Amino acid sequence: xxxxxxxxxxxxxxxxxxxxxxxxxxxxxxxxxxxxxxxxxxxxxxxxxxxxxxxxxxxxxxxxxxxxxxxxxxxxxxxxxxxxxxxxxxxxxxxxxxxxxxxxxxxxxxxxxxxxxxxxxxxxxxxxxxxxxxxxxxxxxxxxxxxxxxxxxxxxxxxxxxxxxxxxxxxxxxxxxxxxxxxxxxxxxxxxxxxxxxxxxxxxxxxxxxxxxxxxxxxxxxxxxxxxxxxxxxxxxxxxxxxxxxxxxxxxxxxxxxxxxxxxxxxxxxxxxxxxxxxxxxxxxxxxxxxxxxxxxxxxxxxxxxxxxxxxxxxxxxxxx
Amino acid sequence: xxxxxxxxxxxxxxxxxxxxxxxxxxxxxxxxxxxxxxxxxxxxxxxxxxxxxxxxxxxxxxxxxxxxxxxxxxxxxxxxxxxxxxxxxxxxxxxxxxxxxxxxxxxxxxxxxxxxxxxxxxxxxxxxxxxxxxxxxxxxxxxxxxxxxxxxxxxxxxxxxxxxxxxxxxxxxxxxxxxxxxxxxxxxxxxxxxxxxxxxxxxxxxxxxxxxxxxxxxxxxxxxxxxxxxxxxxxxxxxxxxxxxxxxxxxxxxxxxxxx
Ligand SMILES: Nc1ncnc2c1ncn2[C@@H]1O[C@H](COP(=O)(O)OP(=O)(O)O)[C@@H](O)[C@H]1O
Ligand SMILES: [Mg+2]
Numbered sequence: 379x380x381x382x383x384x385x386x387x388x389x390x391x392x393x394x395x396x397x398x399x400x401x402x403x404x405x406x407x408x409x410x411x412x413x414x415x416x417x418x419x420x421x422x423x424x425x426x427x428x429x430x431x432x433x434x435x436x437x438x439x440x441x442x443x444x445x446x447x448x449x450x451x452x453x454x455x456x457x458x459x460x461x462x463x464x465x466x467x468x469x470x471x472x473x474x475x476x477x478x479x480x481x482x483x484x485x486x487x488x489x490x491x492x493x494x495x496x497x498x499x500x501x502x503x504x505x506x507x508x509x510x511x512x513x514x515x516x517x518x519x520x521x522x523x524x525x526x527x528x529x530x531x532x533x534x535x536x537x538x539x540x541x542x543x544x545x546x547x548x549x550x551x552x553x554x555x556x557x558x559x560x561x562x563x564x565x566x567x568x569x570x571x572x573x574x575x576x577x578x579x580x581x582x583x584x585x586x587x588x589x590x591x592x593x594x595x596x597x598x599x600x601x602x603x604x605x606x607x608x609x610x611x612x613x614x615x616x617x618x619x620x621x622x623x624x625x626x627x628x629x630x631x632x633x634x635x636x637x638x639x640x641x642x643x644x645x646x647x648x649x650x651x652x653x654x655x656x657x658x659x660x661x662x663x664x665x666x667x668x669x670x671x672x673x674x675x676x677x678x679x680x681x682x683x684x685x686x687x688x689x690x691x692x693x694x695x696x697x698x699x
Numbered sequence: 700x701x702x703x704x705x706x707x708x709x710x711x712x713x714x715x716x717x718x719x720x721x722x723x724x725x726x727x728x729x730x731x732x733x734x735x736x737x738x739x740x741x742x743x744x745x746x747x748x749x750x751x752x753x754x755x756x757x758x759x760x761x762x763x764x765x766x767x768x769x770x771x772x773x774x775x776x777x778x779x780x781x782x783x784x785x786x787x788x789x790x791x792x793x794x795x796x797x798x799x800x801x802x803x804x805x806x807x808x809x810x811x812x813x814x815x816x817x818x819x820x821x822x823x824x825x826x827x828x829x830x831x832x833x834x835x836x837x838x839x840x841x842x843x844x845x846x847x848x849x850x851x852x853x854x855x856x857x858x859x860x861x862x863x864x865x866x867x868x869x870x871x872x873x874x875x876x877x878x879x880x881x882x883x884x885x886x887x888x889x890x891x892x893x894x895x896x897x898x899x900x901x902x903x904x905x906x907x908x909x910x911x912x913x914x915x916x917x918x919x920x921x922x923x924x925x926x927x928x929x930x931x932x933x934x935x936x937x938x939x940x941x942x943x944x945x946x947x948x949x950x951x952x953x954x955x956x957x958x959x
Pocket of ligand 1: 741746
């Protein structure tokens with residue numbers, strides 16, 4: 379019996395690793411043409427789907443990209459097909475270049491805004507629910523928070539676009555669809571989730587530990603800061619990591635609000651695009667190199683999420699020691 | 700002379716249908732050890748936790764009567780049930796410390812644990828903090844064991860060491876009265892002996908009230924003993940008298956092990 383249990387749990391663990399590896403490999407494979415075509419320059423490339431003559435790459439394309447393209451034959455075929463469809467100049471051989479800089483920046487900035495907005499509020503709500511509010515209020519608000527966390531993201535997107543964005547715009551001006559409104563709605567979306575998990579982990583702090591601090595003359599504020607927060611740190615970090623993962627990959631809510639234009643946001647309240655939104659909007663009509671470039675974006679999103687989460691985890695959990 | 704005088708004291712928990720303590724009259728003598736004994740559920744912890752107003756951390760608990768605490772500055776007794784403001788609670792808890800049944804080290808270093816009460820009381824001077832932490836650790840017979848790992852987490856200490864750390868943490872504030880709620884019930888006999896020795900040592904400077912379900916412990920270390928039963932104080936007297944010559948039948952039954 380024990381042996382069976384061991385085998386099953388070992389197999390499940392292996393399955394997770396295999397799944398992870400196979401996603402990584404399949405993303406990499408599909409992205410390969412674009413990786414070979416654009417190299418690391420893709421990350422800094424600000425052009426998306428722009429046709430350039432093969433001999434005279436535009437100035438924004440980094441040097442490595444220009445060198446690479448000569449070596450890669452199949453990619454050139456693909457480009458010539460695209461340029462014919464696009465009705466490009468027949469005399470000069472054309473190629474379409476793709477760079478991921480704008481959606482990468484859009485993803486990171488919208489996540490950053492969401493976190494900066496949601497984290498302090500979520501902590502405040504969690505402290506209020508776990509330590510300050512009377513039981514009845516805490517229970518009612520707690521249920522409301524859990525319901526909010528269960529709302530599908532498309533509803534947040536619609537609400538954000540029609541009700542929230544105009545309010546934000548009336549305060550800060552700029553566009554209704556923008557990095558800021560997308561980030562804030564993203565923040566509203568991850569907030570209940572972070573608050574609920576943080577509250578739950580705060581509630582695991584043993585009463586006797588809190589009482590010990592009160593017995594030394596601590597105030598409520600000091601008990602929260604010195605006892606409850608350190609005690610529930612692992613749970614709080616867990617909630618932040620999950621929220622980060624959700625914010626980085628969120629598609630629907632952001633698609634409604636970020637504007638989906640491939641341009642660098644000149645300010646916080648101008649529109650741009652994020653990786654998941656770029657993928658959702660473009661996959662339908664994408665062929666050849668464009669598909670591959672989208673996979674390259676997906677591959678980068680995978681790496682970014684992985685990196686952000688690993689850093690968060692190792693940085694904070696190491697401090698525990 | 701009593702440092703604390705419990706007068707006509709009754710206590711009712713918010714969620715309880717009736718009083719958990721009724722009409723208790725009991726002195727806690729200065730620089731003495733007073734032990735509270737009695738069967739489980741008789742109200743020992745409830746009484747002890749009233750003496751530093753711990754019950755106020757939870758809503759709607761009800762105190763009646765008086766809990767008079769000696770003000771060492773003017774030698775007058777003041778009712779701690781009159782306390783309402785947060786800074787008065789803080790002052791009370793600095794004067795009346797508490798040690799719990801299970802050791803409760805905070806998730807921080809050994810030094811920071813002992814310095815905690817001092818820091819929140821406003822002491823910032825590094826050398827003063829260091830001196831007082833070391834004094835408290837020496838006074839709690841722990842310094843020799845931890846002096847080379849003051850910055851290591853307190854969670855790495857043994858159970859007995861953790862409990863002495865908690866005592867040091869309370870002692871660092873130089874309390875006038877220290878309340879122990881079954882401080883050795885989670886410890887092995889050797890650690891228990893060390894803590895008992897320490898408590899006896901502490902009474903030179905600090906008055907002590909200790910709840911124990913271990914009658915040998917009460918008879919070994921305490922000067923006065925109070926026997927409680929079902930929320931009532933049945934008998935109070937010098938420890939020797941209670942154990943050798945109890946006045947009440949209930950007390951005799953309990954100490955001879957006929958119930959409890
Ligand atoms: N938080 C509480 N709410 C309601 N009743 C309680 C609470 N704590 C203890 N009691 C009750 O008060 C009585 C005394 O408990 P306690 O003081 O813990 O006893 P002892 O420490 O002597 O074992 C018991 O009947 C117990 O059930
Ligand atoms: Mg008890």
